[in-house]
Amino acid sequence: MNLLTLRHLKKYFATQKAVDDISFDIEEGSIFGLLGPNGAGKTTLLRMITGIFYPDEGEIIFNGKKFDPLNDAANIGYMPEERGLYKKMKIGELALYLARLKGLSKDDAMVAIKKWFIKLEMESWWNKKVEDLSKGMGQKLQFVTTVLHHPKLIILDEPFSGLDPVNANLIKDEIFNLAKNGSTIIFSTHRMEQVEEICNHIVLVNKGKKILDGTVKAVKQDFKENIYRIGAAFNSNINSSDLFDVVAQKENELLLKLKGDVSRNQLLNHFIEKNIDIHSFNEVLPSLNEIFIRLVEDTPATRKFQSV
Amino acid sequence: MNKIFLIISREYFSRVKKKSFLLTTIGVPLVIMGFYAAIIAISIDDADEKQKIAIIDEANLFEGTISSDNKLTTFSFIKNETETSFIKKYKSQGFQSFLYIQTFELDQPEKFVLHSESNASLATMTLIENIINKTLREKRLLAKGINPAEFDKISGEVSVENKLDTKDGAKKSNAGVAYGVSFACGILIYMMMIIYGTQVMRGVTEEKTNRIAEVVVSSVKPFQLMMGKILGIGAVGLTQFAIWIILLFSMQMLLPILFPDMINQINNASTEESKESVAMIAATIEGIAALPIGKIVSAFIFYFLGGYLTYASLFAAVGSVVSEDQQEAQQMVFPILMPIILGFVIMTKAINDPNSSLAVFGSIFPLTSPIVMMGRITYDIPAWQIIASALSLIACFLFFTWITGKIYRIGILMYGKKPSWKEIMKWSFSKG
Numbered sequence: 067m068n069l070l071t072l073r074h075l076k077k078y079f080a081t082q083k084a085v086d087d088i089s090f091d092i093e094e095g096s097i098f099g100l101l102g103p104n105g106a107g108k109t110t111l112l113r114m115i116t117g118i119f120y121p122d123e124g125e126i127i128f129n130g131k132k133f134d135p136l137n138d139a140a141n142i143g144y145m146p147e148e149r150g151l152y153k154k155m156k157i158g159e160l161a162l163y164l165a166r167l168k169g170l171s172k173d174d175a176m177v178a179i180k181k182w183f184i185k186l187e188m189e190s191w192w193n194k195k196v197e198d199l200s201k202g203m204g205q206k207l208q209f210v211t212t213v214l215h216h217p218k219l220i221i222l223d224e225p226f227s228g229l230d231p232v233n234a235n236l237i238k239d240e241i242f243n244l245a246k247n248g249s250t251i252i253f254s255t256h257r258m259e260q261v262e263e264i265c266n267h268i269v270l271v272n273k274g275k276k277i278l279d280g281t282v283k284a285v286k287q288d289f290k291e292n293i294y295r296i297g298a299a300f301n302s303n304i305n306s307s308d309l310f311d312v313v314a315q316k317e318n319e320l321l322l323k324l325k326g327d328v329s330r331n332q333l334l335n336h337f338i339e340k341n342i343d344i345h346s347f348n349e350v351l352p353s354l355n356e357i358f359i360r361l362v363e364d365t366p367a368t369r370k371f372q373s374v
Numbered sequence: 375m376n377k378i379f380l381i382i383s384r385e386y387f388s389r390v391k392k393k394s395f396l397l398t399t400i401g402v403p404l405v406i407m408g409f410y411a412a413i414i415a416i417s418i419d420d421a422d423e424k425q426k427i428a429i430i431d432e433a434n435l436f437e438g439t440i441s442s443d444n445k446l447t448t449f450s451f452i453k454n455e456t457e458t459s460f461i462k463k464y465k466s467q468g469f470q471s472f473l474y475i476q477t478f479e480l481d482q483p484e485k486f487v488l489h490s491e492s493n494a495s496l497a498t499m500t501l502i503e504n505i506i507n508k509t510l511r512e513k514r515l516l517a518k519g520i521n522p523a524e525f526d527k528i529s530g531e532v533s534v535e536n537k538l539d540t541k542d543g544a545k546k547s548n549a550g551v552a553y554g555v556s557f558a559c560g561i562l563i564y565m566m567m568i569i570y571g572t573q574v575m576r577g578v579t580e581e582k583t584n585r586i587a588e589v590v591v592s593s594v595k596p597f598q599l600m601m602g603k604i605l606g607i608g609a610v611g612l613t614q615f616a617i618w619i620i621l622l623f624s625m626q627m628l629l630p631i632l633f634p635d636m637i638n639q640i641n642n643a644s645t646e647e648s649k650e651s652v653a654m655i656a657a658t659i660e661g662i663a664a665l666p667i668g669k670i671v672s673a674f675i676f677y678f679l680g681g682y683l684t685y686a687s688l689f690a691a692v693g694s695v696v697s698e699d700q701q702e703a704q705q706m707v708f709p710i711l712m713p714i715i716l717g718f719v720i721m722t723k724a725i726n727d728p729n730s731s732l733a734v735f736g737s738i739f740p741l742t743s744p745i746v747m748m749g750r751i752t753y754d755i756p757a758w759q760i761i762a763s764a765l766s767l768i769a770c771f772l773f774f775t776w777i778t779g780k781i782y783r784i785g786i787l788m789y790g791k792k793p794s795w796k797e798i799m800k801w802s803f804s805k806g
Binding site: 148 | 380381384581584585586588589590591592593595596787789797800
């Protein structure tokens with residue numbers, strides 16, 4: 067079942083078509099990656115999903131019903147990229163305040179805060195002020211305040227920026243846990259290695275339009291280029307033949323691209339006949355990073371202003 | 375509604391719990407009271423240092439005696455000394471100064487000279503001048519054959535008293551007190567609007583630059599966040615007033631207990647000045663009692679809230695469009711401060727001439743009315759003017775909140791470049 071469906075969403079600003087007719091579905095319990103270069107319209111899209119902006123056109127279906135920002139806010143946890151906390155407030159009070167703004171009662175909020183503070187080893191922080199926290203600690207607190215009210219949909223915009231690897235892993239594990247327990251997660255970033263590790267499904271937007279939509283596996287299959295890696299003890303240099311082109315060659319490794327409709331077995335036979343001892347053979351799929359760069363490469367690094 | 379209450383209480387308690395709030399709230403009336411007490415103490419204080427003044431009266435002006443109320447100053451007549459010979463001696467004989475009077479014609483007095491080593495105090499100079507002039511006048515009157523006592527009777531002055539004929543019966547009014555109270559109320563509203571308005575602006579800018587705004591507006595409407603902040607800070611202002619009023623009253627009660635002899639001193643005031651100040655205090659108390667206190671307090675609360683709410687929403691809008699740069703904020707705040715300052719200027723005029731057309735206009739025009747109306751409040755104001763003023767203030771508040779809410783909603787999430795006035799105008803009339 068889809069938790070969230072976007073249909074032909076549009077949001078135009080004075081000088082930008084920030085979001086220009088985007089539609090996609092997000093399945094309940096999935097970890098969904100929203101990717102795109104800077105200024106692609108990701109933040110605007112997320113602000114519409116969280117009810118901060120109203121779309122100019124199109125509709126959002128949340129949990130089977132038309133999205134109602136006021137009431138659905140309790141079911142959404144949003145950690146924006148531009149995030150911060152009240153510096154002068156005590157950490158415990160701040161967490162309580164943000165949880166109650168999401169509609170939790172004081173008692174429920176206290177229970178949830180205690181649970182999360184213990185889980186992330188933050189119990190001793192309660193009476194400290196936010197300004198005493200390091201950037202990474204602040205980030206951890208921000209994550210906790212985002213998920214405290216047990217939202218159905220959690221939106222994380224660059225959640226790992228500023229975190230050291232240990233804490234990043236801690237948060238990553240919590241994201242997996244939340245998804246396992248039924249929460250749906252939208253994960254927005256331009257760090258592709260994290261997307262590959264975490265997400266099931268991705269959408270790539272650029273210049274306000276959706277240019278890619280699919281599961282990570284399917285996307286990789288779609289963009290594969292018939293490149294294979296052969297590990298073997300090569301006696302001499304291998305040259306391109308009518309079966310393949312050599313992409314790169316190292317001492318014990320050969321990277322090659324199959325031509326046309328040559329099959330893998332034909333290729334292997336070719337080397338076996340030459341009496342070359344093969345110890346590994348596998349297909350090389352493009353990384354999301356490569357796909358991302360290939361798709362976005364042709365567009366300028368920053369968006370030009372345009373009139374609408 | 376529940377959420378806006380949460381925001382109000384956060385804004386309220388985070389400010390009220392601060393040490394600086396306690397400091398200003400308790401400290402300011404303490405300073406005022408201390409000042410007040412010091413003035414009273416000084417005006418009734420007789421216990422000045424005693425001084426001895428020698429007189430060489432060559433003209434025999436005083437005929438050997440001086441009648442003076444002043445108990446601290448003793449005069450001694452020195453015989454058989456000249457001005458030059460006594461200059462070297464007066465200090466060693468225990469005199470602070472000596473007065474030299476050479477012979478003169480009654481119609482053409484020469485200069486009188488007071489010798490002293492350090493500057494004689496103003497009080498001493500006044501005392502001596504008064505004594506000389508009084509004696510001189512008597513002598514001149516006698517020379518013309520007029521009895522000085524008769525002359526005093528003839529030249530006695532009267533004062534005019536203003537009695538107010540209200541429903542509760544006649545009351546003594548005091549123009550000075552009415553003036554003072556009007557002015558104080560106007561100034562207080564003026565200051566409060568600026569102080570609390572700026573607090574709203576800073577709070578909004580802080581939320582924006584702290585980047586918490588986006589986190590909060592994903593839970594509540596931007597309008598709720600703005601109104602929560604404005605109402606919370608307004609409540610802080612009202613709390614501060616309440617504490618001040620309580621403190622002032624309790625101090626007025628405590629003062630006689632803390633300084634029991636003060637009242638005695640007032641009652642036994644001996645010198646003429648202290649009698650005058652006692653009379654003034656009595657007149658002030660009577661004047662305050664004659665004021666319509668209930669009307670003033672309710673008008674004050676209404677105009678404080680109305681004025682504050684109207685301007686606070688403007689300040690909030692400015693806070694939302696500027697970023698870290700404080701200079702930017704100052705630039706944008708200037709157009710808001712102008713009508714406040716204008717209101718203050720009209721108020722000072724309105725106090726002197728409460729029914730002039732400028733005063734009437736200023737007290738109905740909603741951007742100046744909170745300040746100007748307070749300047750007229752101790753005078754009789756026609757009912758239609760009060761109603762027109764109140765309605766236009768409420769309408770103005772609603773209109774501004776509606777417009778600024780839109781500016782705020784967009785401004786709070788915009789980072790980087792400051793928007794132009796044209797863009798801000800566009801936002802304020804955008805739909806949705």
